[in-house]
Amino acid sequence: MQMFDPDLLRTFLAFAESGSLAHAAAAVGRTPSAVTSQMQRLEAMIGEPLLAPSGRGRILTPAGEELVVHARRILEVHRDAWLSLKGARADGRLALGCTQDFADSNLPDLLRHFGRTHPRVRLDLRVGRSRELTAAYDQGLIEVLIVMRDGAMPDELAVLREPMLWLSAAVDPVAADGELPIAVLDPPCGFRAAVTAALDDAGRSYRIAATSPSLSGVRAAVRSGLALTARTARFLGDGVAVAPRSLGLPPLPNAEFSLRLKSKAEKAASSLAHLLADGLPAGGERT
Numbered sequence: 078m079q080m081f082d083p084d085l086l087r088t089f090l091a092f093a094e095s096g097s098l099a100h101a102a103a104a105v106g107r108t109p110s111a112v113t114s115q116m117q118r119l120e121a122m123i124g125e126p127l128l129a130p131s132g133r134g135r136i137l138t139p140a141g142e143e144l145v146v147h148a149r150r151i152l153e154v155h156r157d158a159w160l161s162l163k164g165a166r167a168d169g170r171l172a173l174g175c176t177q178d179f180a181d182s183n184l185p186d187l188l189r190h191f192g193r194t195h196p197r198v199r200l201d202l203r204v205g206r207s208r209e210l211t212a213a214y215d216q217g218l219i220e221v222l223i224v225m226r227d228g229a230m231p232d233e234l235a236v237l238r239e240p241m242l243w244l245s246a247a248v249d250p251v252a253a254d255g256e257l258p259i260a261v262l263d264p265p266c267g268f269r270a271a272v273t274a275a276l277d278d279a280g281r282s283y284r285i286a287a288t289s290p291s292l293s294g295v296r297a298a299v300r301s302g303l304a305l306t307a308r309t310a311r312f313l314g315d316g317v318a319v320a321p322r323s324l325g326l327p328p329l330p331n332a333e334f335s336l337r338l339k340s341k342a343e344k345a346a347s348s349l350a351h352l353l354a355d356g357l358p359a360g361g362e363r364t
Contacts, residue, residue: 241329258286279327
């Protein structure tokens with residue numbers, strides 16, 4: 078009986094979650110042709126097509142949909158075994174700092190894996206703004222850090238790149254006429270700078286209709302229909318949707334997040350950082 082190669086399953090899930098071979102290639106650090114080859118190897122093992130043509134792209138076949146369920150289960154067991162063998166005897170304290178973007182998306186699932194395999198490690202989780210978290214990291218108060226990127230750093234384990242999206246209320250978004258109302262975090266903020274630069278370059282009239290020191294405040298302003306904002310897809314849901322194309326909004330750059338690991342960090346911190354590097358992209362790009 079043939080056994081599934083975890084690398085093939087990771088690539089397959091990257092396609093299933095992103096819906097694009099090109100995005101899957103970026104997520105796993107391979108070329109599109111290499112990803113296509115991996116999909117063909119999986120199909121040869123199973124004896125059925127996993128992907129079917131759809132317009133200019135591909136979609137999952139019924140066999141592909143079924144494999145998604147099994148692949149997630151297999152990789153979860155694989156991940157737990159790896160972490161358990163590395164972390165069963167680990168103890169002590171570990172501090173993780175991250176922005177709310179990740180705390181509200183797939184971070185909890187990854188922490189569940191880590192906690193199950195490192196039961197004696199106390200996790201100090203700090204969720205906040207990039208500037209404050211970076212200061213705490215520089216002071217030695219945080220071992221693993223996920224914040225908006227501000228240039229390359231020697232202790233950078235991975236760079237997570239995700240498209241910035243214009244977001245609005247899921248119901249009754251703002252109108253396209255007149256000044257565009259936007260909701261932003263208090264400065265300094267990379268998203269705020271990107272939004273205002275894009276609107277200025279496009280010659281689009283706008284006004285800052287709401288500011289907040291936290292993302293929960295920005296979300297409230299957007300959900301109310303008071304203003305638009307720009308974040309990544311991690312901010313979608315709970316009354317927030319992609320803004321209508323009819324608004325004619327200018328394109329935005331990618332958001333870059335830096336995953337950093339303190340030099341000479343304990344093994345538990347290193348295990349957590351590598352787990353996050355593998356699990357956080359969720360369809361985005363990692364380098």
